[in-house]
Amino acid sequence: MAFSTSDASDAAVRADSPRGVAASFARRFVRNRTALFSLALLFWVTLACFAGPWWLGRDPAQSDWASLSLPPTLQGGHWFGTDELGRDLLVRTLTGGRVSLEVGLLGTLTACLIGVAYGACAGYFGGRIDAVMMRIVDLMYAIPYMLIAILMMTLFGRAFYLVVLTISAFSWLDMARVVRGQTLSLRTREFIDAAKAIGASGPAIVIRHIVPNLIGVVVVYATVMAPGIVLTESVLSFLGLGVQEPMTSWGVLIEDGAQKLEAMPWLLLCPAAMLCGTLYCVGFVGDGLRDALDPKER
Template identity: 35%
Template sequence: MINQEISKDMFAPAHIDPSKSEKIAKPSLNFWQDSWLRVRKNKGAVVSIVILGILIIMAFVGPMITPYEYDAQNTKHNNLPPRIQGLENVHWLPFDGTLTRRNGTEYNAYEVRKVDNYYWFGTDALGRDLFARVWTGTQVSLFIAFMAALIDMLIGVTYGAVSGYLGGRVDSVLQRIIEVIVGIPNLIIVVLMILVLKPGIVPIIVALTITGWTSMARVVRAQVLKFKNQEFVLAAKTLGASDTSIVFKHMIPNMFGVIIINTMFSIPNAIFFEAFLSFIGLGLQEPNASLGTLVEDGFKSMIAFPYQMIIPSIMIALIMVCFNLVADGLRDALDPKMRD
């Protein structure tokens, strides 16, 4: 072995720069940035967000890219199956314009009736373009659902915050009112309100918001009771902040995650109720269209022309599943107890 000299310099302590001792190597993330990173790890939520984005865009763009109006009738072209340019020669796809007779034989409805037009989703019994009607109906259903969810959020957050913060006799009275409302079946209240107000977009939104805010109010009340005796609230009281400022500037921002999650879960419920009311004839009236009215119209001729009910039914199922998956992903991301 070769002898090596070990100098005293090799045992000298390392030079440490005090200015870099507490330097953070990675950029710090706030609560929402960290939550977004967690949402991105949930593949189901990400795919659902993309699908919902496409559906929302198509709800506004779809009626514009077709040459037909959603309420324009052409009885000569009634009950035509879907046919799309470029896909009409692909027989294993349901876009070639063929129908099946009762004896099992197939025929091309466009050739038999000598129709040169293309209806991407087919037509209904009055010859109206289903492509335009489906996207217009999606637009209406989403509008009703978002408005109902927004009103539920505003009423529920305010009611629950007041009930939880004031406490005592006020809290007892407000909670008994909620218990009375919850004790009455939700469906009965909604149907009675529609019968009293007559069918329409505004009556449906009002009917959905009569009882929809109760769950939000209970959740917000529980959060306010948890925050009411914490240090940041006591500090705000000591500094002379008003009760309104404490509730709306200090407490509610700390429960944004819970509010967003409950609002996201209420949207598919509103879509389902709107579709149900339309299906039993208490929804929008002709010539207006929603996904529920389209399913109700297609149900009348389900055996002969199944596409008239299948297409809007798929749209309803897709919207509800995507919203539930997004809400589930947000719950996992925003709830501290779900953090890995």
């Protein structure tokens, strides 16, 4: 069967269309079995953290006085065991996971919004504006993060929104650098010159042309950033600077389990396994997205 030049050009157009690019990305991502399995596992962990306590029908603060300091067992429904107050560790782990995932999601979203806006403006306008904006970033890198976190928690308390704000206040710096570097290469492209020729303003070009072309890079880097934010929240909670009772998180549970490691090791191992497994899944999904969005693989 003859294959004409017009058929080849039509196939190339279909491959370069948004639908063709999305289909090609999906095929490359599905071929990565590790990333696909990690995505499915991450979905079930997230679903369990948000719906599990409701489905189990138990309150994380409810005590079972007949099952104090019970190790993990299938009897009585305490699959992860209980603590010294008889509270079910599975329900507390799922409830703490919901808080940790909320901090990770909100912190990543806030850091992405600030970092993308800041980096895109610095990279597009360039010159003195870029120099001043990036020196501010360098100055913030020099500020001891943990000292600021301790100061804010001491002065304003350990509210949930304050934990997110403290983590996001410094997490956007790396995103701003990445976005700035990509913007420097995008601003010399032909479609930017065309937008300038028709009279588009600088902010309009950044919003309509620069930012949409950075979505792939931002999504991939967000999957790299999210585990760091969740881990930062866990470290703050481990140090006693995270969320406070009656709320709990994986970091709070790990800190509590570390104090009782010899007598009740399951109090540390169960939430630590959930935290590590979730962070690994997010990392593998990020690797899969990076490989699927790599132009060299098309």
